[in-house]
Amino acid sequence: MAELTNFFNPASVAIIGASNKPGKIGNVIVKNMINCGYRGKIYPVNPKEADIEGLGCYPTVDRTPNPADLAVISVPAAGALAAAEACGKYGVKNLIVITAGFKETGKNGLKLERKLVDICQKYKMRMLGPNCVGLLDTHVPINASFAAGFPRKGGIAFISQSGAMVLSILDWSHKAGLGFSKFISLGNKADLTETHFIADAAEDPHTQVILCYIEDVKNGSHFLEAVRPVSRKKPVIILKAGTSQAGALAASSHTGALAGSDLAYETAFRQCGVIRARNMPELFDLAVAFTSQPVPRGDRVAVVTNSGGPGIIATDTIELKNLKMARFTKETIAELRNHLPSESNIYNPVDVLGDAKAERYRFSLEKVLADPGVDNAVVLVCPAAVTEPVETARAIVEVRKKHPEKPLFAAYMGGSRLEEGVKVLKEAKIPCFIFPEQAVNSINGLVSYARTKDLSVETEPLTFNDADQKTVKAIFYDVLKDKRLVLLGSEAAEVVAAYGINAAPTLLASSPEEAVDIADELGYPVVLKVASPKIMHKTDVGGVKTGLESPEKVRRGFMEIMDNVHRHLPRVIIYGVEVQKMMPKGIELIIGMTRDVQFGPLIAFGLGGIFVNLIKDVSFRLAKGLNFGEIEKMLVETKAYTLLRGYRGNKPADIKAIIEMIGRTARLVNDFPEITEMDINPVFSYHQGASALDVKITVS
Template identity: 65%
Template sequence: MDELSFLFNPKHVAVIGASSSPKKIGYAIVDNLIKSGYKGEIYPINPKEKEIAGLKCYPSIDKINKPVDLAVISIPAERAVEAARQCGEAGVKGLIVITAGFKEIGKEGAKRERELQAICRRYNMRMIGPNCVGVMDTHTPVNASFSRGLPNQGHISFISQSGAMLLAILDWSFTMGMGFSRFVSLGNKADLDEIDIIESCALDPQTRVIICYLEDVTDGERFVRVCSEASKKKPIIILKSGTSSAGAQAASSHTGALAGSNRAYDTAFRQSGVLRVEDMNELFDLARAFATQPLPAGNRVAIVTNAGGPAIIATDAIEQYGLAMARFTKETLDSLRENLPAEGNIYNPVDILGDANDDRYRFALEKVLQDENVDSLLVLVCPTASTEPEKTAHTIIEMRKKNPKKPILAVYMGGRDLAAGAD
């Protein structure tokens, strides 16, 4: 059972600092909850307002006189601590503290953050933040954040220590048509951290892939233990910043993150089955692949290509990253030899030559995928006078449906001439 269900599927949400002004974050949070299709009760809290967005407004949380699962706090830091205490006395299960002005600003803020932590412990509340954007779940659905809308529905959970990074990726996802199950902004991680959220996402039936942007890891030993179990069920992919001394210093001033050895992180990720990536493109390329493709039964990869050079580069990468080039059965080799041009290559990588049309691709893909020694397939398409990008794209989709247990990745190497097929 997910102990954080109050965060991703709350029945009653209070917004402390709700506002009727569209320029205020308190307005955006209420508006997002409504527009997300959230089915629970929303309680705006503002002593100066009687109604916000058609909802009855309350002067304080103790005046609601109904159970509240989650309170979102968006008021100045010096008042946020007292608001958290009132939430504890009212029996609130969890907090999202949007407000900044805690340990990331220095000693005074750190003292304030310790007070928040003490309140959460005293009243057995869990907290996201402070200094965060909020939390979103596209399937329940709920958008308890000040983002510009809810992501498209999908099966990728994104956990980010940077709120700006989360908002940028959200905006990018609309352009790319990429879907997500959850978005979580960790902020300063005064209570709930990346380990807690990874553990929750591993239990979420709508999440197939867990991806993270992290500046530090709170508890290395617990991280390895939790991720070792979670990664057996779902891929975990992490982009870890602050790898240089200057980057680590920037991370510290950003969220108060503590620096750690880059080599130690590599070891921890490797021990726990986490995939570490170097940039955002790699993070989301892997996320998209894992979200849309089955996990391979083994590490044996086949390549079908209409160009030799790219196939050599791909072969090098396969060996470099611990995969293996598949060795075809005699039956597969005999069939390829009989039906492909003699000038091509029937051994892996299968080179069907630059004059290959869709029919030749179709035959090669079918034969290679039928081979029991092939766990996954990489298809390389380069633009020539004979290439039929759209037809071949449909062929690849057809093969994917016929072979649901084998991942098929296609690389269209070009621009204008292959755009129709790549799209």
């Protein structure tokens, strides 16, 4: 991992392209460095100036007293390469290239960016950018950016692929009263990426929570490896933009890289413990939650409210987010019953009624938070006639002090009448929202992080000693020699069989007579399927015949398939017809794999057969680092699991056999990066064992 200390805490900073002209970026950076209270040396570099903002100016970087720990380049693109080269020669090791006009502008820009990267490699320099706003650290302090203003000190590190987002959030943070440890604008990520800065922030004692806005991940496997351990230490919350079809299109235009499927991101984030925010408000709500609240012990939530409706909304949201409504102990219930008016609801959500004053809130909340069955609490306050917003807030703050181990959120549902109370809560670092959903969302973020932390670190690889790599290699060799990328069903069956997956025996026949011979050998009944790498959906072109019980039927089936396919696809070359032993019917499942451009093999499991696209009962995992525990969870996530356990009197299926088949599939696709797509659909699952009926494999 890159050593980034000198980016945030350099003893000296050279600013190449420093300027005296107000409004110029080179001027803003110098001022920012001075105004933030940076304690190291600043070397403005500009051949035309003698001093800049009261600092001695140097004509070139090699005339500065010593190679600065960090150089910020903000000269136009044409001069940026020379500046980087000069830095390299002089012995500067870290660069921030603010300059734009690189890859983001097209072909020529790309060439420039490549050259820039070459220069960095030549002199072993690390670089942030180009085309970025820069970075800042409030604790050092340093402000090597052209952002307007400097944020408050705090525990949030914000890493952003969008420079504009950095500028906006920084400006907004003052109004919102939010404090930051670092801001990093990633720019084009030509060298250093989000992964480097996430790993660095993990080691930073001032950073409590790491926030990212990204449009893509630069290197998927690097990200997975590096972020997994970080998320066990500190929460990593990522807003990944471009989830919608149109958004992905916009993101790909913006970043110039195929972003990888959103599904892969979702899976990758979950597997390495990243909390995914869906929108900007959620990103910052979570940031506030993580910097002000403890990590909860569990997912049980108590609600204290002075009105019925908001209580119900909170309850609904809790259920919706897969959190649990806490159930109080007898003692808590008894206490609440004894002290609250008889019309109150003493079960969760606790309704203290519209006439509740601060004292009633204090009492109820204290009892609720003391209950061992409660892990988190939400207080809802509606502005009734007698409500005491400020006193109630103070009461909440006091109760909180007694139970600092349990996350506590408030929703002050109103406007001006509640304003003063909200202030009291915010000062005491109790997040306060207008509506209960946001509070519950924040709890959900905390709880899912708590779950991640608990995840076992079981990462031993899926080893199967009987995997026969040689056979697979030989088959792939033949396929590529034949100038194909798609395996025939018979070849694919052989590949998975070599990896110990129980595949129904399938052989290729090129004539009706050969098909009969094979059928005789396999035993009747058999299934016939057209063999052609160009045909994706065999059933749709009349290319499949099942349950053929006699040689005559096989012979006729062969000819019918050939005729059907010729009629549908006159120009497609048919390799022959595959003859497969007809397997007894089992529960139809699918095991699939698509190789994501960023994160590698993405394994899918779900209900199979022809309805797979309709029902979409599928769960996903990345094959990298997959283990048996995770595979089992994958099964549990689907509705198919209910079916497999024995639905309505049916015998349970052999779940172990399915887990093993998924494991072997993962191992196969990890061992052979040339497999780009793979589908076993259907897999028939039986009371004992499972069988792969139709295997499709695409290689590259």
